[in-house]
Amino acid sequence: MSDTTRPALPDRKKSGARKVAADGSRSADQIEAELAETRQRLAATVDALAERVQPKQLAARSVSKMKLAVLTPEGQLRTGRLVTVAAVVAGAVGALTLLRSLVRGRR
Numbered sequence: 306m307s308d309t310t311r312p313a314l315p316d317r318k319k320s321g322a323r324k325v326a327a328d329g330s331r332s333a334d335q336i337e338a339e340l341a342e343t344r345q346r347l348a349a350t351v352d353a354l355a356e357r358v359q360p361k362q363l364a365a366r367s368v369s370k371m372k373l374a375v376l377t378p379e380g381q382l383r384t385g386r387l388v389t390v391a392a393v394v395a396g397a398v399g400a401l402t403l404l405r406s407l408v409r410g411r412r
Contacts, residue, residue, distance in 0.1 A: 331339075356362060375383055 375387060377383055
């Protein structure tokens with residue numbers, strides 16, 4: 306399941322082709338420029354990841370997912386889903402109660 310509320314990671318593609326001399330060597334300036342570009346991309350990636358794992362962001366995404374599960378886009382309750390969840394919970398409680406009474410009855 307994809308989370309559309311997440312910010313996208315920065316594009317990892319290089320912005321331009323590397324200029325390499327005919328003999329395959331690069332100048333110090335070219336290497337420094339590539340290192341600076343790589344540092345910028347890495348910093349943007351780290352910033353995006355740090356924002357994703359902030360507790361406030363995690364909580365906001367969880368609340369948003371839960372609201373989508375029980376509310377329609379117009380803000381109305383999804384009663385069908387709520388009834389289904391309530392029935393499943395009631396069935397699980399009933400099954401556990403029955404299982405508990407059967408286990409206690411054998412002792």
